[in-house]
Amino acid sequence: MKIPFNRAVIVGNEMEYIAQAIVNGHISGDGCFTKKIHNLLETSLGVRKALLTTSCTHALEMMAILLDIQPGDEVILPDFTFVSTVNAFVLRGARPVFIDVRPDTLNLDESQLEAAITPKTKAVILVHYAGVGCEMDDIMEIADCHGVPVVEDNAHGLFGKYKGQFLGTFGVLAAQSFHETKNFTSGEGGALLINDPQYIERAEIIREKGTNRARFFRGQVDKYTWVDIGSSYLPSDILAAFLFAQLEQREKIQNHRQQVWETYQAGLSTWAGERGVRLPIVPEYCDQAYHMYYLLLPDLSTRQRFLQHLRQQGILSVFHYLPLHLSEMGQKFGGEAGDCPVTERVSDQLVRLPFYNGLTGSEQEQILSAIMAFKF
Ligand SMILES: Cc1ncc(COP(=O)(O)O)c(C=O)c1O
Numbered sequence: 315m316k317i318p319f320n321r322a323v324i325v326g327n328e329m330e331y332i333a334q335a336i337v338n339g340h341i342s343g344d345g346c347f348t349k350k351i352h353n354l355l356e357t358s359l360g361v362r363k364a365l366l367t368t369s370c371t372h373a374l375e376m377m378a379i380l381l382d383i384q385p386g387d388e389v390i391l392p393d394f395t396f397v398s399t400v401n402a403f404v405l406r407g408a409r410p411v412f413i414d415v416r417p418d419t420l421n422l423d424e425s426q427l428e429a430a431i432t433p434k435t436k437a438v439i440l441v442h443y444a445g446v447g448c449e450m451d452d453i454m455e456i457a458d459c460h461g462v463p464v465v466e467d468n469a470h471g472l473f474g475k476y477k478g479q480f481l482g483t484f485g486v487l488a489a490q491s492f493h494e495t496k497n498f499t500s501g502e503g504g505a506l507l508i509n510d511p512q513y514i515e516r517a518e519i520i521r522e523k524g525t526n527r528a529r530f531f532r533g534q535v536d537k538y539t540w541v542d543i544g545s546s547y548l549p550s551d552i553l554a555a556f557l558f559a560q561l562e563q564r565e566k567i568q569n570h571r572q573q574v575w576e577t578y579q580a581g582l583s584t585w586a587g588e589r590g591v592r593l594p595i596v597p598e599y600c601d602q603a604y605h606m607y608y609l610l611l612p613d614l615s616t617r618q619r620f621l622q623h624l625r626q627q628g629i630l631s632v633f634h635y636l637p638l639h640l641s642e643m644g645q646k647f648g649g650e651a652g653d654c655p656v657t658e659r660v661s662d663q664l665v666r667l668p669f670y671n672g673l674t675g676s677e678q679e680q681i682l683s684a685i686m687a688f689k690f
Contacts, residue, residue, distance in 0.1 A: 316628030317681060320495045323672035326563040331555035343548025344528075347555040354561055355505060358473075359480045361488075363508040365521055366554060367547045370469045370491030370504035374402035376520050376547060377465050377487045377506065380513045381437050383408045390430050390462075391439040392422040393638050393654040394661065399441055399467045400638055408436065410647055412639045414654035418595040421448040423656070424456070431460045440485065441467045445603025446596050447476030450484050465489075468507075472497060473568060474603030481603070486510040492557055497567055497605055497671075500557035503549055520544040567671055571604035574673055578607045581682045589690055592663075607667045612690075614662035620688055621665060627684040632666050 335341055348366050355364035367373045383389065385407030391399055393412035400410045411430050416423045420443045427438065438457050440448045457464045464484065469491035471481035482488035487510070492503030506521075508514050518528040524544030529535045560567070579593060586593050592610035596602050611617040617633065624631045637657045639649030651658070668681060 315625075315630045317630065317668050317673075317677050318670075319630040319632050319666070319668050320670045321672055322494050322499060322501070323670070325567060325671055326559045328556045328559040331559045332552055335551045335555040338551075341550055341552050343550065345551030345554065347551050347558045348549070350558050351505075351554055351561060354558070355490075355507065358564075359483055359507065361483055361507045361509055362511050363514045363517070365506045365508070365517055365547075366549055366557075367504040367506055367521065368549050369398075369502055370467070370489045370493065371398035371402060372545075372547045373489035373504045373506040374398055374467060375405060375545075376517060377489060378403045378406045378408070379520050379543060380487060380517055381463060381465070383436055386434065387436040388432060388434040389437045389439055390427065390435060392441055392443075393657040394420055394443065394635055395441045395467065395638065396469070396635060397638070397641075399439055403437070403439070404643070409434075410638070410644075411435075412644070412649065412654060414656045415443070415660070416449075417656050417660075419443060419446050419448075419597065419600075420656075420660060421446065422453070424449045424452040427453060428456050428460075431456075431462060435460070435462050438462055438464045439467055440464060441469070442471035442474060442476075442481045442603075444594060444608065445471040445474040445481070445605035446594075447471070447474060447481055447600045447602075450476045450479075454484060469493075469496065469504075470605040471603045473564065474605075475601040477599045478601075482507050483509055487513060497571060497603065498557065498560040498564065500549065500553040500560075503553055503557055516542065521547040568604060570671060571669070574669060574678065575602075575604045575607055577675070577678050578667060578682075581678075582609070582685065585686060605669075607669050609665045609667070610660060610663040611665060612663070616690065617663055617665060623688050624681075624684055627680075627687075629668065629681055629684055631668065633661075633664050634666065635661060637661050 352364045383406040389403045389408045390411045394415045466485040466488035468482040468488045474481045488507040490505040492500045524542045527538045530538035638644045
């Protein structure tokens with residue numbers, strides 16, 4: 315492909331910091347670069363505790379353990395999301411209750427939330443799709459009223475805000491992704507953000523194979539031992555070194571991504587308006603995270619021809635997500651066609667355009683002219 319969908323690029327001191335981690339002689343988890351990231355996330359977002367993990371999926375798995383999800387418990391989540399949002403909870407025996415998304419932001423439709431809550435509901439899991447905030451005022455009010463904790467799968471939304479407050483700071487817990495396709499990356503990686511301090515101590519234990527090793531290193535216990543369930547959720551400090559260099563450049567990265575997003579939006583608005591193509595909608599009270607740029611084509615066959623057309627021009631665009639309730643697993647939980655009509659429709663229409671930190675102005679011009687040449 316002349317223009318890939320995503321390409322990982324060096325933005326700052328990645329190579330120097332990796333070399334430094336190796337010279338430091340500490341390349342396992344929780345070395346100095348991991349600690350620098352914890353500190354950066356805690357101070358820049360204002361969260362009580364940040365813990366780097368091996369992926370967002372693993373941060374979500376830690377969440378499910380922390381919330382003490384048991385077989386038969388229900389969790390509510392949007393139908394239009396990545397598999398990990400649901401799988402982490404199903405692994406602990408939860409029954410997923412999928413809610414349709416709003417047709418504008420493609421976030422969980424808060425008007426359907428209250429009716430989905432039952433005495434078995436143990437959590438509401440939100441996804442800030444494309445880094446645009448969910449309707450947090452309404453969602454928090456409904457969840458608080460029923461005493462149900464809210465958690466955020468903020469894989470797309472680092473440094474995005476809803477009404478001036480950072481995404482990832484609303485729920486009791488939030489999960490971040492540093493996968494290669496995200497704004498800031500270590501190839502694979504993630505973080506658990508903890509806003510409710512009651513979860514901090516147990517989170518440290520779960521992340522360290524169920525041991526109280528973190529307390530031992532702080533001198534709070536004189537030996538460390540097996541105290542709970544857990545797994546190995548710490549990334550190597552070599553990965554943290556790479557990621558820290560990326561996070562240090564957050565202003566530069568976010569400015570560039572904003573420019574890419576605005577170039578798409580300005581370049582496509584007339585074209586889209588004349589052809590019934592829907593561009594992203596960002597409410598004025600949301601500062602988005604500039605994670606992705608997507609289009610909604612009129613229907614599935616046009617979408618498939620559009621992807622094929624771009625591919626023939628050497629440009630890789632992709633689609634996602636398939637409705638979870640209609641997946642093989644979703645159907646085992648009773649999902650049927652028609653349950654979530656917005657997700658079913660959007661899933662057929664959506665195209666994600668190439669969007670990465672090294673995307674150049676000339677590459678974007680090529681993408682825009684290839685789009686203009688598409689015959690409806
Ligand atoms: C909404 C959402 N949640 C979770 C994930 C999983 O992230 P990771 O690959 O870091 O486990 C993704 C991946 O893209 C995602 O889009």
